[in-house]
Amino acid sequence: MIKSEPIIIVGGGAFGLSTALHLTQNGYTNISVFERDDQIPPRYSAANDLNKIVRAEYEDPFYTELTIKAISAWKTPLFTPHFHQTGFLHCVSGNAPEKAHATLDRFHASAERHPVIRPHLAPLDEKTIREQFWQYTGRFPGWRGYLNRFDGYAHSGNALAAVYRATQAAGVRFFLGENGAVKEVVYEEAKEGQERKSIGIRTQKGQFHPAAKVIIAAGAGAGRLVPELGTQVVAKSWSVAHVHLTDDETSALRGIPVTYARDLGFLFEPDPKTNLLKLCPMGAGFINTDAGTGVSHAPPTLEASAFMPVEDELQVRKLLAQTLPALADRPLVKKSLCWFADTSDSDFIIDYVPGTSSSVVILSGDSGHGFKMFPIMGSWVNDLLAGDEQSVVRWRWKDQTEKKGNWGGDVSWRLGESREFHTLKAKL
Numbered sequence: 001m002i003k004s005e006p007i008i009i010v011g012g013g014a015f016g017l018s019t020a021l022h023l024t025q026n027g028y029t030n031i032s033v034f035e036r037d038d039q040i041p042p043r044y045s046a047a048n049d050l051n052k053i054v055r056a057e058y059e060d061p062f063y064t065e066l067t068i069k070a071i072s073a074w075k076t077p078l079f080t081p082h083f084h085q086t087g088f089l090h091c092v093s094g095n096a097p098e099k100a101h102a103t104l105d106r107f108h109a110s111a112e113r114h115p116v117i118r119p120h121l122a123p124l125d126e127k128t129i130r131e132q133f134w135q136y137t138g139r140f141p142g143w144r145g146y147l148n149r150f151d152g153y154a155h156s157g158n159a160l161a162a163v164y165r166a167t168q169a170a171g172v173r174f175f176l177g178e179n180g181a182v183k184e185v186v187y188e189e190a191k192e193g194q195e196r197k198s199i200g201i202r203t204q205k206g207q208f209h210p211a212a213k214v215i216i217a218a219g220a221g222a223g224r225l226v227p228e229l230g231t232q233v234v235a236k237s238w239s240v241a242h243v244h245l246t247d248d249e250t251s252a253l254r255g256i257p258v259t260y261a262r263d264l265g266f267l268f269e270p271d272p273k274t275n276l277l278k279l280c281p282m283g284a285g286f287i288n289t290d291a292g293t294g295v296s297h298a299p300p301t302l303e304a305s306a307f308m309p310v311e312d313e314l315q316v317r318k319l320l321a322q323t324l325p326a327l328a329d330r331p332l333v334k335k336s337l338c339w340f341a342d343t344s345d346s347d348f349i350i351d352y353v354p355g356t357s358s359s360v361v362i363l364s365g366d367s368g369h370g371f372k373m374f375p376i377m378g379s380w381v382n383d384l385l386a387g388d389e390q391s392v393v394r395w396r397w398k399d400q401t402e403k404k405g406n407w408g409g410d411v412s413w414r415l416g417e418s419r420e421f422h423t424l425k426a427k428l
Contacts, residue, residue: 011219184225
């Protein structure tokens with residue numbers, strides 16, 4: 001396409017902002033981003049968060065190579081203030097099921113095989129964990145695993161804000177709040193025997209905005225704008241909570257690695273500006289299935305997800321009891337469910353929507369592991385727009401799959417079974 005033609009990106013989260021950045025850097029000059037929230041980072045985005053894990057090792061070498069490339073990009077001037085290479089303590093606890101042990105071992109073996117990652121690895125058990133990390137006062141009963149100092153985390157919310165400022169300065173237009181809430185993709189009337197073609201979008205306020213390409217980067221909300229997705233993408237959530245520390249407690253915990261027990265959950269070093277220590281339980285997550293269509297959508301309001309399920313709270317308290325027992329009974333604050341776009345195989349979908357004459361692009365399916373690639377994911381859209389089809393087969397539009405109650409529970413790195421959102425609300 002001609003680089004001066006209008007491009008509309010729907011969604012101001014990680015996929016959308018990275019795409020705006022890379023398209024601008026590649027010479028596209030007429031880009032608009034539409035976001036239904038009145039702020040960026042948007043509160044509906046899974047990336048509107050304190051921090052996200054950035055770890056390079058995958059069971060799949062394809063994603064390992066991508067993440068190594070992403071970590072290099074995290075160290076460039078725009079992104080480096082938000083990347084913290086504190087290391088990744090990857091373990092199982094003494095009561096972990098066999099699936100957790102097997103997954104840990106596959107990740108460790110993958111890291112050991114890679115020449116870039118191998119020098120940063122060290123095997124650990126409960127004794128050596130306590131010896132190496134003096135800040136931890138827990139006993140780590142039965143824990144085993146490894147430390148990878150090549151990994152770390154990124155401050156996701158701040159990284160989004162930095163790219164927002166950079167793209168604004170480069171001329172990208174942003175429509176936020178009421179002006180940015182998109183109701184539908186608009187298509188011209190197709191002649192018989194021809195594919196339809198998008199001509200732009202219409203907002204909830206009824207305003208039409210023309211575009212030569214419409215890029216849907218709406219995360220867990222993508223299915224509402226591209227209903228043809230069906231169950232290729234399922235809105236799913238995991239819960240998040242925080243402990244509010246004192247200044248001294250925050251200072252004492254500076255530099256601890258991302259600490260991840262596959263059967264319990266994970267925590268990060270506390271944020272020095274807010275004194276918040278983030279906690280996440282592990283599991284297969286929660287879905288919100290429409291009984292009529294079999295498709296899971298995120299709840300329409302932020303307030304509906306502003307809680308942590310009781311069983312998840314018990315799980316993160318168990319994690320604290322084994323690592324930082326002095327905090328195990330502290331109040332949990334800023335509790336919420338974080339909704340993201342899941343696929344059955346954890347592969348992204350980055351492709352033209354079939355039957356739209358290559359006028360609509362879908363970016364979705366981050367599957368809970370996409371943010372680590374924030375600095376480079378927009379380059380994949382550049383590549384797509386330069387060709388007639390998605391050259392990476394695994395990122396193409398996927399075959400429709402039947403509804404299944406345990407969506408994503410069979411993914412190797414997740415434990416347990418997914419549960420319906422309405423059952424959680426009933427317990428409150």
